[in-house]
Amino acid sequence: MPMKYQIYSLHNYRKIPQIDKFSEQDLKNIDVVGHVLPFKTNNYVVDELIDWDNFHEDPIFILNFPQRGMLQPEDFKSMASVLERETDKVELKKAANVIRHKMNPHPAGQAHNVPELNGQKLPGIQHKYDETMLFFPTQGQTCHAYCTFCFRWPQFTGMDDLKFAMNQIDYVIAYLKAHPEITDILFTGGDPMVMKASILDAYITKLLDADLPNLQTIRIGSKSLSFWPYRYLTDSDADDVLRVFEKVTKAGKSLAFMAHFNHYRELETPALEKAVARIRATGAQIRTQSPLLNHINADSDVWSTMWRKQVKLGMIPYYMFIARDTGAQEYFGVSLTKAWEIFRGAYTKVSGISRTVRGPSMSCTPGKVRIVGVSEIKGEKVFVCEFIQGRNSDWVGQPFFAKYDPRALWMDDLKPAFGQEEFFFEEDLARMML
Ligand SMILES: *Cc1c(COP(=O)(O)O)cnc(C)c1O
Ligand code: SF4
Numbered sequence: 001m002p003m004k005y006q007i008y009s010l011h012n013y014r015k016i017p018q019i020d021k022f023s024e025q026d027l028k029n030i031d032v033v034g035h036v037l038p039f040k041t042n043n044y045v046v047d048e049l050i051d052w053d054n055f056h057e058d059p060i061f062i063l064n065f066p067q068r069g070m071l072q073p074e075d076f077k078s079m080a081s082v083l084e085r086e087t088d089k090v091e092l093k094k095a096a097n098v099i100r101h102k103m104n105p106h107p108a109g110q111a112h113n114v115p116e117l118n119g120q121k122l123p124g125i126q127h128k129y130d131e132t133m134l135f136f137p138t139q140g141q142t143c144h145a146y147c148t149f150c151f152r153w154p155q156f157t158g159m160d161d162l163k164f165a166m167n168q169i170d171y172v173i174a175y176l177k178a179h180p181e182i183t184d185i186l187f188t189g190g191d192p193m194v195m196k197a198s199i200l201d202a203y204i205t206k207l208l209d210a211d212l213p214n215l216q217t218i219r220i221g222s223k224s225l226s227f228w229p230y231r232y233l234t235d236s237d238a239d240d241v242l243r244v245f246e247k248v249t250k251a252g253k254s255l256a257f258m259a260h261f262n263h264y265r266e267l268e269t270p271a272l273e274k275a276v277a278r279i280r281a282t283g284a285q286i287r288t289q290s291p292l293l294n295h296i297n298a299d300s301d302v303w304s305t306m307w308r309k310q311v312k313l314g315m316i317p318y319y320m321f322i323a324r325d326t327g328a329q330e331y332f333g334v335s336l337t338k339a340w341e342i343f344r345g346a347y348t349k350v351s352g353i354s355r356t357v358r359g360p361s362m363s364c365t366p367g368k369v370r371i372v373g374v375s376e377i378k379g380e381k382v383f384v385c386e387f388i389q390g391r392n393s394d395w396v397g398q399p400f401f402a403k404y405d406p407r408a409l410w411m412d413d414l415k416p417a418f419g420q421e422e423f424f425f426e427e428d429l430a431r432m433m434l
Contacts, residue, residue: 002234003271005144005296010034011342012066014042018052032080036096037328038146038156040139041065044228047143048269059263059296064145066294070328095105105154107326112365112433117178122171129367129389131185132219137327140192145229147262148322149293149332151324151386152190169203171211186219193224197240204244208251218248219256225286226259242282249283257286259315263297264306267313276313284296289319292339292360300345306375307346307354320359322371323338325410336360336383336408340371353399364411366429367391374404382417383408387425393431395425 008016013030022030030039036313041064049060082095097209113126113134125364126134146156176182192200207218224231232238233325248255279286288310292298297306304417307317322339323332334342339360347355361370367390382405387395400423402414416423 002236003044003230005228005230005235005315005385007040007336008042010042011171013039016046018046018055021052021055023211028080030066032083033068033070035083035092036075036079036099037066038150038153039064039066039068039148039149040143040156041127042145042228044230044271044350048271049226049265059302060265062295063147063149063262066148067331069295070331071099072149072330073359075102077262086241099371100154103328104326104332107151107324115175116307117171117175119169122175124168124198125175127175127179127182128178128391130181130393132186133175133179133182134170134188135171136190137195137199139195139205142194143189143191144194144224144231147223147385149291149296149323149327152325153327154434155190169206173207173212176210176215178216182214183216184219185215185217186221186254189219191222191224191227192220193222193241197237197244200241201244204248208247209254215253216227217254217256221258221260223260224319225272225275225279226261229269229271232275232278242278245279245282245284247310255282256285257284258318259286259288260290261288261306261310262290262310266371267306267309268308271413276315284313285374287318288315288319291321291332292334292342293323294334295332298334298338298342300342300349303342303346304354306398307350307357311350311354317354317357319361320357322360322362322410324363325412329409333409335406336371336410336413337406338372340373343371344373361388365433366425367395369411372399378399380404380417383414385414390425392425392428395428398424400424423425 010031014027025203044063045060051058055061071079078093079099082092086092086095113128115122115125115127124136124138141155150156172185176185204218208213230238234239245255266272276286295328297303303320310317320343322336323329323334343360347357359370362367366387368388370386370388372384372386375382383402383404385402386397386399390396401417403417405413407415
């Protein structure tokens, strides 16, 4: 039996079967915050993932339903009062945009990653690290449900002039030909797996037919296994999607499905297990990644359980990210010290098979910076840091030291240790960002 995909958003979420459990205040919180931050969920998340007996604390509920604490109290108040007197959509959007603009909608110099070919900007591409380019197919710029912490949120709230999307795979191929150092292309979004199989097939077939010797791995970044595993089971083109995956592996390229999971509960449904098995049967590998989020997974037991379950299902733990400096960071943010403690707490509790995971890592302007640990060197307490990716690949793997600061949440909060003026990469970076 095909599973019917039912979307719930701000306009119809009161139709969910569990709505009687919500208090008036719960509904108001969702209405107010949902006007500012993205809100979309679906019947799989609502009926199979959320534990409604304890929904206020449920990680999956918090992952999808806007929470009052995601807005600063004064912003909540002002949006609530606008909602009370205003029904005009344009006016509501204006009020919401004022709040959104205070929430750092464009973090980590992403606009700097848009490359050029023959003097022309290619807005659907980002190329930051030598070996891997990102491709944002136009039809994949939405998701089966929205994470309340999403850093792509300006795209989903309709405030983004600078949407990183295009439908010109021809430019992608030309760019790949001009850059033989690129081995990986990552399809990203939104979620590329919201695309119809026929569209995904058109992109993939063109890429394979271009016969690019440098292209080794096609990666697909997706949260569909958590939000809609029926994509691979009962959707009308589910089998076609799997055939596209197979086409890649049969062409002798590797297909890396980069699956986004935030909690082990997303790994426990029969639908998820079947979807994983079907994807793996195409020859694709599934690697997993997640940000570390207060209120959702800020607990080392959640991570060790999650990694173990992933390995049991045949997936490979890959990244633990630190929540970005955008959106409701005060709600979701975890200090760097705590992030390291949680990472280490989980990492020490799993076998070497799960220790393929790397983190906790910040995707910031210079690269992916991992907190290796907290240490003391000649009486000075420091963070030991390392690039796992760098805007300049020479930076990768060189340890560097930042002054210990228990409140630091992000790279911007770090200062060089041992009385140094700047970090070793800063001069180089300043030149690259001109
Ligand atoms: C993480 C990331 C990549 C991929 O890096 P890997 O270390 O190869 O997984 C590529 N581009 C951007 C912008 C990234 O953030
Ligand atoms: S699945 Fe990814 S892109 Fe989509 S809402 Fe969640 S974090 Fe954002």
